[in-house]
Amino acid sequence: MSEIAELGTLTSEEVVSITRANNFGTWRIQKTWKPLHVVDAESCYFIDAAGKRYLDFSAQLMCVNLGHKNPRVVEAIAEQARELPYVAPGYATTARAKLSQKLLEVLPEGLEKFFFATSGTEANEAAFKIARMYTGKTKIISRYRSYHGSTTSSISSTGDPRRWAMEPSGKAPGHVFAPETNCYKCPIGHTYPSCNIACADYIEHMIRNESDVAAVIVEPIVGTNGVLVPPKEYMPRLKAICERHGVLMIADEVMTGWGRTGKWFCVDNWGVKPDILVTAKGITSAYVPLGLCATTKAIADYFEENYFAHGHTYEAHPMTTGPAVATIEEMQRLGLVERAASLAPYVQAKLEVLKDKHPSVGDVRGMGLFWAVELVKNRDTKEPFNTMRDKVEGKPLVVDQVADGDGCGAAGLGEPLCDCSAANCY
Numbered sequence: 508m509s510e511i512a513e514l515g516t517l518t519s520e521e522v523v524s525i526t527r528a529n530n531f532g533t534w535r536i537q538k539t540w541k542p543l544h545v546v547d548a549e550s551c552y553f554i555d556a557a558g559k560r561y562l563d564f565s566a567q568l569m570c571v572n573l574g575h576k577n578p579r580v581v582e583a584i585a586e587q588a589r590e591l592p593y594v595a596p597g598y599a600t601t602a603r604a605k606l607s608q609k610l611l612e613v614l615p616e617g618l619e620k621f622f623f624a625t626s627g628t629e630a631n632e633a634a635f636k637i638a639r640m641y642t643g644k645t646k647i648i649s650r651y652r653s654y655h656g657s658t659t660s661s662i663s664s665t666g667d668p669r670r671w672a673m674e675p676s677g678k679a680p681g682h683v684f685a686p687e688t689n690c691y692k693c694p695i696g697h698t699y700p701s702c703n704i705a706c707a708d709y710i711e712h713m714i715r716n717e718s719d720v721a722a723v724i725v726e727p728i729v730g731t732n733g734v735l736v737p738p739k740e741y742m743p744r745l746k747a748i749c750e751r752h753g754v755l756m757i758a759d760e761v762m763t764g765w766g767r768t769g770k771w772f773c774v775d776n777w778g779v780k781p782d783i784l785v786t787a788k789g790i791t792s793a794y795v796p797l798g799l800c801a802t803t804k805a806i807a808d809y810f811e812e813n814y815f816a817h818g819h820t821y822e823a824h825p826m827t828t829g830p831a832v833a834t835i836e837e838m839q840r841l842g843l844v845e846r847a848a849s850l851a852p853y854v855q856a857k858l859e860v861l862k863d864k865h866p867s868v869g870d871v872r873g874m875g876l877f878w879a880v881e882l883v884k885n886r887d888t889k890e891p892f893n894t895m896r897d898k899v900e901g902k903p904l905v906v907d908q909v910a911d912g913d914g915c916g917a918a919g920l921g922e923p924l925c926d927c928s929a930a931n932c933y
């Protein structure tokens with residue numbers, strides 16, 4: 508029997524056991540990994556090998572923004588494979604030029620030079636290098652409740668516990684942390700609006716005292732660390748602080764981009780124009796791996812006379828740029844950004860009802876179709892069910908029981924809240 512025929516006859520149990528035995532499960536202690544064998548996905552559902560259909564409430568890792576198997580994007584992948592599956596990044600391609608034109612239509616005004624990577628992580632690495640080359644400065648300020656990627660610089664600027672395993676030996680120098688904006692549980696003990704946005708002003712204090720700051724990177728709404736929505740003054744204030752000190756603002760829109768918050772990009776909610784915008788995920792609805800680092804003309808112009816010291820074999824890979832054009836066209840045809848905005852009041856009302864009903868729901872917050880339900884043991888003290896350390900130590904988490912849909916009773920939450928697949932939620 509040929510190897511292909513043998514692979515064709517794998518049982519579902521074999522698929523799971525080979526995956527378990529020969530692959531790493533990401534961000535977890537390995538021995539508890541029991542990957543579900545997924546065989547199909549269509550629209551907002553995915554289907555396991557036993558034929559069970561799941562509502563994909565989180566669009567996988569908040570990335571399948573168009574839903575699964577959009578026919579036009581699937582066709583664009585096939586077409587690109589037939590036309591030109593690969594050529595080195597030094598060449599011009601039609602797909603790359605068309606994507607550049609499309610991006611100029613949807614990105615915040617002023618972002619007009621593009622570096623195409625293959626993930627959000629790589630796009631952030633590009634952003635840090637570009638910021639350091641352009642400013643001639645070193646330090647990058649990010650915030651504790653943040654995730655910016657998994658490779659050396661991007662994990663070093665990640666504030667959450669996924670960084671801990673890399674400290675101190677594997678952490679790149681030059682990354683410093685500011686307090687996050689969290690109006691539900693302010694890390695510096697203030698209350699909005701009497702705080703007068705002290706968390707933004709503290710970043711100015713840091714810039715003055717750190718010196719040598721190249722950039723401040725923020726998720727405009729913090730994603731995987733709890734959908735932390737800043738007050739409306741925060742992003743404009745932060746941008747003004749950056750401008751005052753010649754520090755670049757990098758907006759990490761890997762998760763918040765592509766309509767999720769009811770605008771094409773989250774910064775559009777406050778009219779803020781970052782110096783660099785990084786995105787990935789929804790840019791191709793995650794069908795193919797593409798990341799984008801977009802800069803202003805001022806940054807672009809600097810490299811007309813200075814060496815651009817960055818690149819990858821897969822930069823501007825035609826198999827990613829072609830399908831990205833189809834993805835953006837589909838989002839425009841279906842009016843998905845406007846739809847996310849129009850559905851926000853419905854989602855908010857439903858979640859407010861959930862909050863009234865369940866004492867374990869401390870807060871519900873979000874924008875567009877990007878929402879979080881914060882679970883607490885005690886509404887007055889806002890004590891969480893689990894700590895961040897529980898997660899890295901592999902302890903059973905209440906949030907996982909809720910996501911599994913069968914553990915809510917054990918967690919004292921009454922009925923299941925959802926059956927989402929938010930595998931990297933805290």
Ligand SMILES: Cc1ncc(COP(=O)(O)O)c(C=O)c1O
Nearest residue numbers: 626627628654655656761762787
């Ligand atoms: C805000 C943010 N930045 C960066 C990343 C890293 O992107 P990727 O997983 O594509 O490398 C993520 C991933 O979830 C993210 O949410």
